[in-house]
Amino acid sequence: MTTIADVAERAGVSTATVSRVLNNSEKVTPQTKEKVDLAIEELGYNLKQVKQSEKNEITIRDVATEAGVSEATVSRVINNSARVTYQTKEKVTQAIDELNYSPNANARHLRRSETKLIGLVIPDIWNPFFGGIVRGVEDLARNNDYNVVLLNTSGLLARERKCINVLKDRRVDGLIYMGKTYDQQRIDLLSNCDFPIVIISREENEIDYPTVNIDNYQAAYDMTNYLIEEGYQKIAFIGGPEEDKTAGLKREKGYRQALADNELQFDFDLMVKGDFTLQSGYQGIAEILKQNIVPDAVFAANDEMAVGAMKYIREQGYSIPEDIAVAGFDNISLVDYVEPRLTTVVQPVYELGQTGIKTLLKLIKGEELEDNNIVLDYDIEVREST
Amino acid sequence: MTTIADVAERAGVSTATVSRVLNNSEKVTPQTKEKVDLAIEELGYNLKQVKQSEKNEITIRDVATEAGVSEATVSRVINNSARVTYQTKEKVTQAIDELNYSPNANARHLRRSETKLIGLVIPDIWNPFFGGIVRGVEDLARNNDYNVVLLNTSGLLARERKCINVLKDRRVDGLIYMGKTYDQQRIDLLSNCDFPIVIISREENEIDYPTVNIDNYQAAYDMTNYLIEEGYQKIAFIGGPEEDKTAGLKREKGYRQALADNELQFDFDLMVKGDFTLQSGYQGIAEILKQNIVPDAVFAANDEMAVGAMKYIREQGYSIPEDIAVAGFDNISLVDYVEPRLTTVVQPVYELGQTGIKTLLKLIKGEELEDNNIVLDYDIEVREST
DNA sequence: ATAAATAATGTAATGGTTTTCATACACCAG
DNA sequence: CTGGTGTATGAAAACCATTACATTATTTAT
Numbered sequence: 053m054t055t056i057a058d059v060a061e062r063a064g065v066s067t068a069t070v071s072r073v074l075n076n077s078e079k080v081t082p083q084t085k086e087k088v089d090l091a092i093e094e095l096g097y098n099l100k101q102v103k104q105s106e107k108n109e110i111t112i113r114d115v116a117t118e119a120g121v122s123e124a125t126v127s128r129v130i131n132n133s134a135r136v137t138y139q140t141k142e143k144v145t146q147a148i149d150e151l152n153y154s155p156n157a158n159a160r161h162l163r164r165s166e167t168k169l170i171g172l173v174i175p176d177i178w179n180p181f182f183g184g185i186v187r188g189v190e191d192l193a194r195n196n197d198y199n200v201v202l203l204n205t206s207g208l209l210a211r212e213r214k215c216i217n218v219l220k221d222r223r224v225d226g227l228i229y230m231g232k233t234y235d236q237q238r239i240d241l242l243s244n245c246d247f248p249i250v251i252i253s254r255e256e257n258e259i260d261y262p263t264v265n266i267d268n269y270q271a272a273y274d275m276t277n278y279l280i281e282e283g284y285q286k287i288a289f290i291g292g293p294e295e296d297k298t299a300g301l302k303r304e305k306g307y308r309q310a311l312a313d314n315e316l317q318f319d320f321d322l323m324v325k326g327d328f329t330l331q332s333g334y335q336g337i338a339e340i341l342k343q344n345i346v347p348d349a350v351f352a353a354n355d356e357m358a359v360g361a362m363k364y365i366r367e368q369g370y371s372i373p374e375d376i377a378v379a380g381f382d383n384i385s386l387v388d389y390v391e392p393r394l395t396t397v398v399q400p401v402y403e404l405g406q407t408g409i410k411t412l413l414k415l416i417k418g419e420e421l422e423d424n425n426i427v428l429d430y431d432i433e434v435r436e437s438t
Numbered sequence: 439m440t441t442i443a444d445v446a447e448r449a450g451v452s453t454a455t456v457s458r459v460l461n462n463s464e465k466v467t468p469q470t471k472e473k474v475d476l477a478i479e480e481l482g483y484n485l486k487q488v489k490q491s492e493k494n495e496i497t498i499r500d501v502a503t504e505a506g507v508s509e510a511t512v513s514r515v516i517n518n519s520a521r522v523t524y525q526t527k528e529k530v531t532q533a534i535d536e537l538n539y540s541p542n543a544n545a546r547h548l549r550r551s552e553t554k555l556i557g558l559v560i561p562d563i564w565n566p567f568f569g570g571i572v573r574g575v576e577d578l579a580r581n582n583d584y585n586v587v588l589l590n591t592s593g594l595l596a597r598e599r600k601c602i603n604v605l606k607d608r609r610v611d612g613l614i615y616m617g618k619t620y621d622q623q624r625i626d627l628l629s630n631c632d633f634p635i636v637i638i639s640r641e642e643n644e645i646d647y648p649t650v651n652i653d654n655y656q657a658a659y660d661m662t663n664y665l666i667e668e669g670y671q672k673i674a675f676i677g678g679p680e681e682d683k684t685a686g687l688k689r690e691k692g693y694r695q696a697l698a699d700n701e702l703q704f705d706f707d708l709m710v711k712g713d714f715t716l717q718s719g720y721q722g723i724a725e726i727l728k729q730n731i732v733p734d735a736v737f738a739a740n741d742e743m744a745v746g747a748m749k750y751i752r753e754q755g756y757s758i759p760e761d762i763a764v765a766g767f768d769n770i771s772l773v774d775y776v777e778p779r780l781t782t783v784v785q786p787v788y789e790l791g792q793t794g795i796k797t798l799l800k801l802i803k804g805e806e807l808e809d810n811n812i813v814l815d816y817d818i819e820v821r822e823s824t
Numbered sequence: 825a826t827a828a829a830t831a832a833t834g835t836a837a838t839g840g841t842t843t844t845c846a847t848a849c850a851c852c853a854g
Numbered sequence: 855c856t857g858g859t860g861t862a863t864g865a866a867a868a869c870c871a872t873t874a875c876a877t878t879a880t881t882t883a884t
Contacts, residue, residue, distance in 0.1 A: 055875060066829050071877060081827065109551070111840055122864045127842055137862065157607040158553060159840035162544045162869050165495070172588075177576070178569040180771075187564050190590045199604060202558075202588040204576045218585060221543040330775070359775050366777065386772040389716070389745050391752070442845055452860050457846055464847095467858065497870055508834045513872055523832065545870035548839050 054097045063091035110153050119147035130155055161223075170412065171219040171227040172200045175207040180385050181401060182230065185252055188405020189228055196413055198225070207232035216241050226412045228252060229261075234298070248415035252408040255298045262421055264407045266430045268299045271397045272306025275351060275379055275432055280314045282438060284349035284377055287311070288322040290336040290357045300328075303353045303381060321345055326357045333360025341368060348376060349438065355380035355387050355396055362390060362437070377438040392436030400428050440483045449477035496539045505533035516541055547609075556798065557605035557613040558586045561593040566771050567787060568616065571638055574791020575614055582799055584611070593618035602627055612798045614638060615647075620684070634801035638794040641684045648807055650793045652816045654685045657783045658692025661737060661765055661818055666700045668824060670735035670763060673697070674708040676722040676743045686714075689739045689767060707731055712743045719746025727754060734762060735824065741766035741773050741782055748776060748823070763824040778822030786814050 056074075060067040065084060072078045073088040080088075091097075112130075116123045121140060128134045129144040136144075147153070161167045170193050174182050190200045201224065203215040212231065219227060227249045231238055234254060242249055242261065251263045279287050289307045292300020304323075311318050324339050326332030333352055340347065341364070350365070352358035358380030362372055370376050372392055380387060380396035387394035407426055414421060442460075446453040451470060458464045459474040466474075477483075498516075502509045507526060514520045515530040522530075533539070547553045556579050560568050576586045587610065589601040598617065605613060613635045617624055620640060628635055628647065637649045665673050675693045678686020690709075697704050710725050712718030719738055726733065727750070736751070738744035744766030748758055756762050758778055766773060766782035773780035793812055800807060 069828065125863060154603070154606045156609060156840050158544050158548045158609060162548055163842045165869070167544060176573070177563060178566060178573050180564060180566055180569065183564040183566065183569050186588070187562070187590055190588055194589070199587050199608070201585050202572070202576055203580070204573055217540070220540045222585070223542060223544060386775050389772050390775055391777055455859065465857065511833060521831070542870055549872045551839070
């Protein structure tokens with residue numbers, strides 16, 4: 053298509069000048085007018101020309117034409133949104149097949165103002181604990197015609213902020229959020245979203261959104277109790293970091309309460325703080341053993357630390373579980389592979405994910421939640437380490 | 439907003455009838471008219487009501503009004519797509535802030551006919567091997583303003599088919615595909631897509647799309663060579679399943695060639711087929727040992743099988759690596775946790791992901807690839823198991 | 825001061841779909 | 855067979871942003 057710009061170039065003047073000539077709006081030298089008029093003629097420029105699309109996506113319009121019906125009818129067939137004669141339906145589906153038409157979801161979503169997209173914000177998919185959750189989320193989401201946009205944050209506030217903005221721009225229908233910490237900044241971040249949000253794997257009292265979780269306190273209590281029943285008396289505990297006011301703290305509390313309820317003295321020397329890494333479990337138990345205190349069992353607030361502890365214990369020549377039993381928390385896949393296999397609290401990761409998305413879908417539909425804080429069952433899987 | 443349909447429902451007639459009443463276009467029974475009029479009154483229906491959006495999304499139009507400029511100018515500010523006076527820019531950004539405006543990405547993408555969305559099809563995110571890749575993909579994608587739609591297939595053809603269709607509908611700009619197998623059906627599936635595709639972790643000769651991978655043959659060769667150099671002479675191999683004509687086969691070939699090049703006899707009794715699971719590694723080595731053949735080393739085609747083998751070996755009272763050394767392939771996280779830690783081929787998972795997305799972005803931009811099959815470096819990480 | 829260029833901004837078409845309102849046709853009861 | 859209605863369909867207005875093209879302001883050069 054010829055544009056004013058083309059004419060301008062041909063005539064060797066600016067587009068503004070061409071415009072002036074066309075509209076007689078301002079004075080123009082006769083020579084200039086001459087040049088411009090010539091260019092217009094040469095190029096056959098025509099103000100009223102209609103532009104035609106370059107891109108050749110097959111659209112609902114093409115289908116409509118092919119089937120000899122209106123776009124509306126095609127839409128009705130596609131969405132089953134109204135009764136359509138059998139014949140018409142046939143024609144339409146055939147046209148769709150013939151043209152290999154696939155409806156543009158973006159256009160649909162723009163019109164419908166829903167995107168069938170769920171944001172999934174996670175600190176680290178590499179970690180199988182989260183991997184299991186993601187899988188639960190994705191499976192069930194897709195069964196409900198939603199897709200998942202995955203965003204890995206590494207737990208960094210700046211990245212989380214960006215992620216949330218991206219999700220806002222994309223107008224996701226909802227968000228499943230998992231963070232490392234839940235401080236005021238995160239809460240501000242989330243509260244600024246106008247789509248529903250569900251938090252997985254956090255204690256309910258920290259945060260003001262629906263959560264899906266297990267009862268960390270009770271699980272730790274039960275595990276400790278189990279150890280006591282098995283005859284262990286001197287049970288060490290490797291906890292989470294000082295700052296962790298959430299799951300880690302709950303687990304610690306469960307441990308202490310179980311001791312108390314069994315009339316066992318809580319001993320500060322038997323408790324150390326870790327940071328959920330393998331190393332910290334290793335060092336944690338080392339701290340205790342180096343004081344020449346030898347517990348008969350160690351309960352770590354997560355599996356990584358338990359495995360780290362096992363390593364040190366074995367290095368010191370103790371045998372597991374004969375000298376020192378070890379128990380963990382989470383049931384990450386590696387617990388099955390270590391020697392001896394680790395007794396641990398089984399978190400239902402896949403179900404956590406599924407329940408999270410179920411809850412989110414309810415919120416999206418505007419349904420009321422019976423319970424804002426869903427607590428799933430855990431299991432204690434006894435293996436050879438105790 | 440009240441629509442004709444609402445009135446029709448209230449009055450218990452069809453919309454057509456309501457229309458007739460409204461326009462006096464055709465005859466209508468007095469009673470019907472009565473009913474309809476009543477309904478109209480009750481619902482306060484007003485033909486001329488300007489329909490206003492129910493959804494009250496803040497749009498670029500609002501920003502334009504607020505800032506006293508045209509929508510085009512707002513767009514220019516947002517996208518930095520043309521020069522705008524400092525003052526105008528100020529006004530616009532201020533309006534954006536004030537209204538807390540966030541541009542609707544779907545509308546943008548519809549117009550631009552690109553979605554900044556990448557499909558990521560994967561057999562199992564739960565598996566840390568894939569988890570690492572996903573992370574590499576997502577990180578780099580986001581740095582380039584792309585988002586990732588994650589689709590977990592469990593390797594099932596039916597699900598893969600659905601996934602691909604979803605991605606087509608969503609008009610993703612590209613796809614990163616990982617599958618368990620690559621048969622004709624998958625190839626058909628992929629070839630039916632009109633966006634660029636990159637395959638991660640597959641041998642180039644199987645498939646006709648750009649791939650990112652390591653050299654499985656060479657890696658297995660090097661590992662075998664390393665074992666031989668360490669003095670092992672009787673090296674067993676636990677391979678992939680019979681059907682696996684890809685990575686597993688390459689690894690086997692590398693193993694055999696290394697033997698040959700070192701003038702070691704290849705011995706069928708020292709080779710078993712597994713299926714990449716822990717159990718199959720356990721059984722595999724059992725098969726060999728039960729024949730009273732005792733190798734001095736075992737090389738498994740992946741880590742899971744290696745760990746399974748370790749387990750059986752230890753159970754039989756052999757010590758690792760003194761009696762039998764063990765080596766694996768992949769470097770999944772658990773290799774660091776087993777006792778002794780496993781010597782293995784390190785696949786650069788994160789880089790595989792990153793390179794995959796890099797390649798895909800090139801394709802999306804329409805750039806030529808220097809190399810259609812990118813081969814990344816691997817490492818051999820020697821630990822205590824050899 | 826005038827004519828032209830350049831910079832800044834506006835207008836309106838466009839992207840592909842859904843959905844509301846409107847209507848042609850077919851059916852049914854009297 | 856005809857008046858009254860429902861059913862199947864069509865036309866056109868949304869949805870929100872981008873962008874091609876046009877135009878108005880502001881410089882620059884003569």
